[in-house]
Amino acid sequence: MKHGNKATRTIVAAALGLTLQGHAIAQVANGNFESWQQGQPTQWSTIDSGITVTKNNTIIKSGTSSAQVTVSTASQSNTDLLQAIAVQAGQTYDFSTWVYHTEGKVKARLIVDGYRSYSDPYTTQQWQKISHQYTASTSKVINVGLRFYDVSGFDGNEIVYLDDFQPSDSTPPVTPPPTTCSNNELTVKLTTDKYASETSWKLNTAQGHTVASGADFTNNTTHTETLCLTDGMYNFVISDSYGDGICCEFGNGSYLLTHNNQTIAEGASFTNQNTHRFTLGSDGGDNGGGTPGDYYASAAGLTGYALKTQLHEIIKSHNSQGYSAIWQFIDRSERDLYFEKDNSVLDRYSEKPSSIDAYNFVAVSDQCGSYRGESDCYNREHSFPKSWFGGKIEPMNSDIHHIFATDGFVNAKRNSFPFGEVASSSFTSTNGSRVGPAKSTLNYNGTVFEPIDKFKGDFARVYFYMATRYEDKIGNWQNYSTYGNAALDGSRTRAFEPWLVTMLLRWHQLDPVDELEIARNQAAYEFQGNRNPYVDHPEFVTQIW
Known part of the structure; x- marks a missing residue:
C-alpha cells in the first residue's frame, strides 16, 4: 500500500471463518514472505495451533526470506495458513506457490476457494511448485493459502518451507465496481x-x-x-x-x-x-x-455502582464446574500460544514475555504434587486467595476467572498476601515476580506479592470481576483472614480498601487488555458460562471506580 499525505483503502470483512487482513484485488499480499511483524508474516493468519510460522533467511526461493512452517499436529483442522483476497466474476487467476519438504512425512495442499493441488512429500531438500488455475464465478472474497497433512511415518513434528505465493491474472484487469457496505x-x-x-x-x-x-x-x-x-x-x-x-x-x-x-x-x-x-x-x-x-444490553447507559450492580446481575449465575475440572481447563486453554508459542502451560509467575523461560511445564504430567523448589510442578492458583472468602467454598473456590496455572513453589511463596508493589524483595521468581514489604507510596504497611508488569492488568481486572460477580457476598468477607481484611473494605460497592483500588486502577491502565486475556475470557465463558466484563469492556472499570 502506498502512503501519501492521506492514504485510504476499503476492507470488506466477510463471514469466511478466517481473518481478513488487508484488501487486494486478485493479488496475494506478502506472498514472498518478506514482510514480518512481531515474528509473524504480515497479512497471513494461522488457524488454531497445529502449526507455527517463523521467518527463515537460509532456505529461500526468491528474495531474502521464506516462511518456515513447523507442523506439530496430525489434526488437519488445525493446520491452515490463510489469507483472504477479492476476485472478480469471469476472471481467471493462476495461483501457485513453492514448497520445500525436509523429511517427506508431511504434504501441503493448496487452498484456492477450496482444497486443490497437493505437493509431493517425497520430493525433499528441494523446491517444488504447486499450482491451480481458478476462474471466479462471482465477484467475492475467497480463501487462499495452504493446509498441511501428515503422511505415514510422521513423528509429530516436521518443518516445511514456503515462498513466492503468487497469482497471475491471465485476462486484462477489470476496474472493480465501487464497494458498498451493507453492514x-x-x-x-x-x-x-x-x-x-x-x-x-x-x-x-x-x-x-x-x-x-x-x-x-x-x-x-x-x-x-x-x-x-x-x-x-x-x-x-x-x-x-x-x-x-x-x-x-x-x-x-x-x-x-x-x-x-x-x-x-x-x-x-x-x-x-x-x-x-x-x-x-x-x-x-x-x-x-x-x-x-x-450480553451487556441491560447495562447500557449506567455508570458508577449502578453499573456494577447490573453487571453483577448479568454474570452472577455461572455454571460451577468444580475444582477438579480446572486441571482440564488448564490442559485445554492455559497454553503458551503467545510468547514462546511452545504449547507449554502458561504460568504467569514464571513466564518471561520477552525472553526464553527458565523452565517449562508439560500439561497434565507436571501437575502438583509436591514441590521443593521452583520448576517442580504447576498448581491451581487462586489469584484472589481462597482464605479471603472463607476457604473451599463454592462457587468462588472453582471460579476459573480468578484461578491460573502457576508454579507450585512460587504459589506457596505468594501465600495469601495481597497483590502490591514491593520495596525490597525477600523472594524473587525466575521471571521477576516478587514477595516483600510494600513500597511506602502504596499506603499499605505489610507484605505483598508483585507479579511482573505484563500481567498486572490481568490480575487487576480479575479483582474487579470478583468485586462484581460476588457483590452480594464480598461485604461479609473482610474478617475471614488478616490479609483479606487488609485488602477488603467490608462494603458491597467499592469492595476494596482505597490503597488497593488506587493500585488496581494504575495496573489496569499500565497493562491493557491483550489477545491472551481476550482468548482466556472466551475460554472461561465456554467453560462456565459467564464473562469478565472488564476484559470485554475495559472502560467499565473507570466508569465504576
Missing part, C-alpha cells in the same frame, strides 16, 4: 508521529482473530481505513514498538475510530499498547459464536 462501516484514522515505523494496529474479534490491520506507515502523515464489519464485538489494539506511544515528544500522533459519525475510540498517549473494546450492530451479533450480542 457496519467503521473508519480508522491514524496520524503518525516522527517514528511511524514503530506504529501498528489490529482489529480483532472477541475470539482474538484479526480482521484488519495496519503497519509500515510514513512519518507525520494521516492514514484512513474504511472497514465494513458484521455485527459483533471487536477489540482495537494500537501498538508502539518503542514503547512511547505516538504523542507528544516526537510529534503529534493520534488515532480515531468512528461509526455513524460517532466516536468509538480515540487516543494518542500510551506506552507499548492501548486497547479499546466495542460492539457494532443493533444487537451486537454473536461474532462467530462468541459473546452473545445482547
